[in-house]
Amino acid sequence: MVKYVIKRIALMFFVFFVILTMCFVLVKLLPQTNAVQFGKDANLILQRREALGYNKPILVQYAIFLKRSLLQHDWGVSEALYLGQDVWKVFVSKIPATLMVNIYSMLLSVPLGLLFGIYAALKKNKWQDHVISTMVMVFISVPSYVYALLVQYLLCFKLKIFPLQMKSGTDYFSWAMFISVVPAVLSLAFGTIAGLTRYTRAELSEVLTSDFMLLARTKGLTRGQATIRHALRNSMVPIFPMILGEFVSILSGSLIIEKIFGVPGVGQLYLNSITALDYNFYMLLTAFYTLIGLVSGIVVDISYGFIDPRIRMGER
Amino acid sequence: MKKTKRALALLTSASMVVAAGCATTDDGTTTAAPTLSNVTTAAPEGTTADNGNTNTPVNEEATYTYNYAMSAFPTNWNPHQYQTAIDSEILDYASAGFYTFDYNDAKDGYQLVPSMATAEPVDVTADYVGSYGITEGESARAWKITLKDNIKWDDGTLITASDFVESAKLLLDPVAQNYRADTLYQGNLSIVNAKNYLYAGQHAYIQTMISAGDEYVMPDELETDENGYYVVGDSDLGFKPASGGVWSSNSLQDYYDYGYFTEEDMTLWDTVIVAAADETGVVKVNADVRDALMTFVAHLKGYADVAAYAEAEGDYASVEWEEFLYLGHTYESMDFSEVGMFAPSDTELVIVLEKPLSGFYLLYSLTSSWLVKQDLYESCMSVKDGVYTNTYGTSVDTFASYGPYKLTAFQQDKQYTMEKNEYYFDASDDTYQTTAIVVDCVDNSSTRLEKFLNGELDTYGLNAEDMESYSASDYTYYATGDSTFFVALNPDKDALEAEQAKLGDNYNKTILTVKEFRQALSYALDRASFALATLPTNSPAFGIFSTTIISDPENGIAYRTTEQAKQVLVNFWGLADDVGEGKLYATVDEAVESITGYNLEMAREYFDIAYDKAIEAGLMDEDDVVSICIGIPSTSTTYTKGNDFLVNCYTDAVKGTKLEGKLEFTLDDTIGNDFATALQNNKVNLLFFVGWTGSALDPYGLMEAYTSADYQYDPSWDTTVEKLTVTLTDGVDYTATVWDWTEAIAGTEITIMDADGNAKAFSAGPSDGVDDDRFLILAALEGAVLSTYDLLPLVDDSSAQMKGMQINYYTEDYIFGLGFGGIKYYTYNYTDAQWDEYVKAQGGTLNYK
Numbered sequence A: 001m002v003k004y005v006i007k008r009i010a011l012m013f014f015v016f017f018v019i020l021t022m023c024f025v026l027v028k029l030l031p032q033t034n035a036v037q038f039g040k041d042a043n044l045i046l047q048r049r050e051a052l053g054y055n056k057p058i059l060v061q062y063a064i065f066l067k068r069s070l071l072q073h074d075w076g077v078s079e080a081l082y083l084g085q086d087v088w089k090v091f092v093s094k095i096p097a098t099l100m101v102n103i104y105s106m107l108l109s110v111p112l113g114l115l116f117g118i119y120a121a122l123k124k125n126k127w128q129d130h131v132i133s134t135m136v137m138v139f140i141s142v143p144s145y146v147y148a149l150l151v152q153y154l155l156c157f158k159l160k161i162f163p164l165q166m167k168s169g170t171d172y173f174s175w176a177m178f179i180s181v182v183p184a185v186l187s188l189a190f191g192t193i194a195g196l197t198r199y200t201r202a203e204l205s206e207v208l209t210s211d212f213m214l215l216a217r218t219k220g221l222t223r224g225q226a227t228i229r230h231a232l233r234n235s236m237v238p239i240f241p242m243i244l245g246e247f248v249s250i251l252s253g254s255l256i257i258e259k260i261f262g263v264p265g266v267g268q269l270y271l272n273s274i275t276a277l278d279y280n281f282y283m284l285l286t287a288f289y290t291l292i293g294l295v296s297g298i299v300v301d302i303s304y305g306f307i308d309p310r311i312r313m314g315e316r
Numbered sequence B: 001m002k003k004t005k006r007a008l009a010l011l012t013s014a015s016m017v018v019a020a021g022c023a024t025t026d027d028g029t030t031t032a033a034p035t036l037s038n039v040t041t042a043a044p045e046g047t048t049a050d051n052g053n054t055n056t057p058v059n060e061e062a063t064y065t066y067n068y069a070m071s072a073f074p075t076n077w078n079p080h081q082y083q084t085a086i087d088s089e090i091l092d093y094a095s096a097g098f099y100t101f102d103y104n105d106a107k108d109g110y111q112l113v114p115s116m117a118t119a120e121p122v123d124v125t126a127d128y129v130g131s132y133g134i135t136e137g138e139s140a141r142a143w144k145i146t147l148k149d150n151i152k153w154d155d156g157t158l159i160t161a162s163d164f165v166e167s168a169k170l171l172l173d174p175v176a177q178n179y180r181a182d183t184l185y186q187g188n189l190s191i192v193n194a195k196n197y198l199y200a201g202q203h204a205y206i207q208t209m210i211s212a213g214d215e216y217v218m219p220d221e222l223e224t225d226e227n228g229y230y231v232v233g234d235s236d237l238g239f240k241p242a243s244g245g246v247w248s249s250n251s252l253q254d255y256y257d258y259g260y261f262t263e264e265d266m267t268l269w270d271t272v273i274v275a276a277a278d279e280t281g282v283v284k285v286n287a288d289v290r291d292a293l294m295t296f297v298a299h300l301k302g303y304a305d306v307a308a309y310a311e312a313e314g315d316y317a318s319v320e321w322e323e324f325l326y327l328g329h330t331y332e333s334m335d336f337s338e339v340g341m342f343a344p345s346d347t348e349l350v351i352v353l354e355k356p357l358s359g360f361y362l363l364y365s366l367t368s369s370w371l372v373k374q375d376l377y378e379s380c381m382s383v384k385d386g387v388y389t390n391t392y393g394t395s396v397d398t399f400a401s402y403g404p405y406k407l408t409a410f411q412q413d414k415q416y417t418m419e420k421n422e423y424y425f426d427a428s429d430d431t432y433q434t435t436a437i438v439v440d441c442v443d444n445s446s447t448r449l450e451k452f453l454n455g456e457l458d459t460y461g462l463n464a465e466d467m468e469s470y471s472a473s474d475y476t477y478y479a480t481g482d483s484t485f486f487v488a489l490n491p492d493k494d495a496l497e498a499e500q501a502k503l504g505d506n507y508n509k510t511i512l513t514v515k516e517f518r519q520a521l522s523y524a525l526d527r528a529s530f531a532l533a534t535l536p537t538n539s540p541a542f543g544i545f546s547t548t549i550i551s552d553p554e555n556g557i558a559y560r561t562t563e564q565a566k567q568v569l570v571n572f573w574g575l576a577d578d579v580g581e582g583k584l585y586a587t588v589d590e591a592v593e594s595i596t597g598y599n600l601e602m603a604r605e606y607f608d609i610a611y612d613k614a615i616e617a618g619l620m621d622e623d624d625v626v627s628i629c630i631g632i633p634s635t636s637t638t639y640t641k642g643n644d645f646l647v648n649c650y651t652d653a654v655k656g657t658k659l660e661g662k663l664e665f666t667l668d669d670t671i672g673n674d675f676a677t678a679l680q681n682n683k684v685n686l687l688f689f690v691g692w693t694g695s696a697l698d699p700y701g702l703m704e705a706y707t708s709a710d711y712q713y714d715p716s717w718d719t720t721v722e723k724l725t726v727t728l729t730d731g732v733d734y735t736a737t738v739w740d741w742t743e744a745i746a747g748t749e750i751t752i753m754d755a756d757g758n759a760k761a762f763s764a765g766p767s768d769g770v771d772d773d774r775f776l777i778l779a780a781l782e783g784a785v786l787s788t789y790d791l792l793p794l795v796d797d798s799s800a801q802m803k804g805m806q807i808n809y810y811t812e813d814y815i816f817g818l819g820f821g822g823i824k825y826y827t828y829n830y831t832d833a834q835w836d837e838y839v840k841a842q843g844g845t846l847n848y849k
Helices: A002-029 A042-052 A059-072 A087-122 A127-141 A143-156 A175-208 A211-218 A223-249 A256-263 A267-276 A277-308 B089-095 B160-173 B194-198 B252-257 B261-278 B287-300 B306-313 B316-324 B359-366 B376-380 B446-453 B463-471 B493-504 B514-523 B527-533 B563-572 B588-594 B600-616 B637-653 B672-680 B698-708 B738-745 B771-787 B832-841
Strands: B016-017 B065-070 B099-102 B110-114 B143-144 B201-208 B230-232 B235-239 B325-331 B341-345 B350-354 B381-385 B388-390 B405-411 B415-420 B436-441 B459-461 B478-487 B549-554 B625-631 B665-668 B687-694 B723-727 B733-737 B750-754 B757-762 B791-804
Touching: A002 A277, A042 B388, A087 A127, A087 A175, A087 A256, A087 A277, A087 B388, A127 A175, A143 A175, A143 A256, A143 B446, A175 A223, A175 A256, A211 A223, A223 A277, A267 A277, B016 B065, B089 B405, B089 B415, B089 B672, B110 B359, B110 B446, B110 B791, B160 B341, B160 B350, B160 B376, B160 B750, B252 B261, B287 B306, B287 B316, B287 B588, B306 B316, B316 B325, B316 B415, B341 B493, B341 B733, B376 B381, B446 B459, B463 B791, B478 B514, B493 B625, B514 B600, B514 B791, B527 B637, B549 B771, B563 B588, B600 B637, B625 B672, B625 B738, B637 B665, B672 B687, B672 B791, B687 B791, B698 B771, B723 B771, B733 B738, B738 B750, B738 B771, B771 B791
Parallel strands: B065 B436, B625 B665, B625 B687
Antiparallel strands: B016 B687, B099 B110, B143 B350, B201 B325, B230 B235, B235 B325, B341 B350, B381 B388, B405 B415, B415 B436, B459 B791, B478 B687, B478 B791, B723 B733, B733 B750, B750 B757
């Protein structure tokens, strides 16, 4: 197992390096329009670019980037989105808002998704199952921004239960802040709840009809005992990695939801950094999310063994 | 001169605008000139609104918060570095100018009045004769500004004249290369030696060897120095591989990187160019470099070698490579004391200018300042690996105010709050009733509207979708912007032929070079319907300057209201023969009123003429289909609607003509911010919603955008060759090139010829005292630009905003420089507490319909 983990980690760094290199080269190949204005001294901009090393060969720029970012943990300053500001500091300052909204959303959606899924599986083909399945289809089919706008219009504007936008400030644990993020949390949670419900129902339905479940019942276990001790654990094998994946995504934020509810998080940063050709920001985000993605892949793979002890590493 | 490849990416600048691409604020402080709205504001029931003409008494205890939202947020408002209007939003409240816009006595226009200054500047040029290059008899070169003695930072620290000098020194810091350093040398306010100080010690290659109007030099006529490097006058010549020179964004390095070079050329590039580059990447030009550049150009143009290219294109093939060259210039090291700015005393600031400037434009140039809090500024500076960084003006802690409000809270991309600055030098009881300003970042317009209807915002900028509900509201105010948007065409035959060839047989694009075809496109355009279909607040445009452009800023006279400007429209729209007693229109005004720009019958007539001409000239065959590629920077709703409108409009217009069924359109939505370059290269053949903004008070300077190859959407129109005759105030007709006339109104001396061939030196800059001539030239140039039919006026930019019930605007009309009164003059019907109660009493949602 240890050998496997070490091998995976070594491979992870290799993949990380390859992705980083590709992204750096590709973004540098994008044409950069001269941002010169009518009546402006264009040389000021050209000299700035020269100072930033933008005119050096791409591989030389890449070597400088690697040395600075990975060895000195200096990701540089933003040259477009947050002019002159340390990109790492800006990123770190925006992460808490995203984290808060996503954590609340996960805390709401995981239990509800599992509960609805279990309930629907237990009531399979009864009206309760049909109602839940219909709702699941609706929430999976409709894009999140549609029900985000609906939530905002109905709960915030018409009924005035919640504010239209997330509260400003950094008092993330205040009641006022909590209330202000409920619409965003709900909008984020709907899709996750629906997804989890669907998977849980499907997996559990299949497990519930397995032979070992019949054996468990004939051994004298109640339906509830058999479901919780045997069926649920078996059905968790594909569901748990999904939940883990959702937790990983709490760092990435949602572009649309953050836009609609005024969450000053990181959801729009990645896209904006590409649009604005803010190289330093783009590379920081690329490195960060690539690393998170690769680490989560390893964690998910390892988690299989803990959920189902029958799953073991094969050796050639 | 041939300039088929003057593809200038610099046109994709903040000044060059596309209508639907602008970030919006709901605040009504954007500038535009006098107009237009006669809307009256109804006060909410139970209140005592004062129609905005007097101020409500201020309750000392009460708070009056002005709330609005922006779709994008400031990120860096360092006065030396900020780059966008959004960034400068905070500076509008937290800083001040030496002079500022205020209402005239009649409150129907603006005047410039002292702000940090105590009075108008005093001309002290005579005191400095012999210094700063000032000679005896000169005037308006050195000005003394006397400052108020109570200007303070928001922590109470006194600001003296020397702080302005020190701030200028920081602005011009050669290490910093601040984005706004050119504030002190570019444009009207050009401080002596400011640029030299900035570039001190550098041997820089900044100016291209070939600029608009310059002549090329045949290679065998170029002089060399003792080392065999070419020189022009005192300047050596440099080639910067990554810079495109006249080719702008299309550098040879790009062609190399993107695989346009043959293997032989790549070898030549590596051995001759790369090997000769110095540590800054510049290649000094000798015969080897020349030959290599000539070869690259010939190959890129599709010829086997330079000789083949020369056979096809003549001398131009031998000089085109010069478009990549830059003139070397060494800036001598100098002390800041040699820069034309100093402080004789704590309240006296003297500025010395490179060229005379006086009157309105002097004061206007001093409506903002470069002041920064020196100790704080320096603590924000850092230089690492040669890269200068400064975080001044990026947070509450890194910024100091000296304006009416100070920044008290700032959360990135969320909200900032400003409160009254108790140390502000110009506070008075009857102004600045607003106690706090809260600005939210709300990207979604429907959310902004909901917040506005909930009473959380005091103003809301209306979108096209809102117009049906709120266009007639008593709370809706209209403001005309300073931009005219065009349909832009670039009838460059070479480029069109090249693009047409890519489509294969039976496709045609070169019909765009036939003027009648472009005329037909203009007449077929129902501009009013276009505005309704895209942005309903816009109005049809018929000239290159909108109604807000002011040609006489001293007296606030809008260009379009002048007789000459009206006559330009009458002539251009073919109504000149219909004006007069007993004719269709009794007066020019009536004729102008009648212009719609839409005449389908005439359009069809011109389509037929164009078709015949194209066939006759061999431009197209009878079975050809005309294929026009429309370019849009993004797939926003506005652009999509606009594209649909144009396609339908032109497809209908050719029905019943010889082009029926022979006109098709394609769409390129991939050009992004390179939209201008795409047209200049004819990668796309038609742009719409393009234009220029930001020169409401200086149409003379703005004219360069239409006539300089550096900025034109249609560089195929060679203004250095095109002659234009203007009747000046002496009644004599004078002729010069369009470019020369443009230079003349910028203050450059040109040579003009009368009908008898007599030459005369002439200039009509802002300080030449020939304002009437200057104005006549401007009108003539507008006519010349219009008559190319390369830029078809489409719509004038306008906006609509709703005012909340809590506040009162000072004026019902939008006044340039002042808006509807701005934060200085807004008054309140309710305190914040009363407002909350009022909104609750209305059920939490207000009715603004």
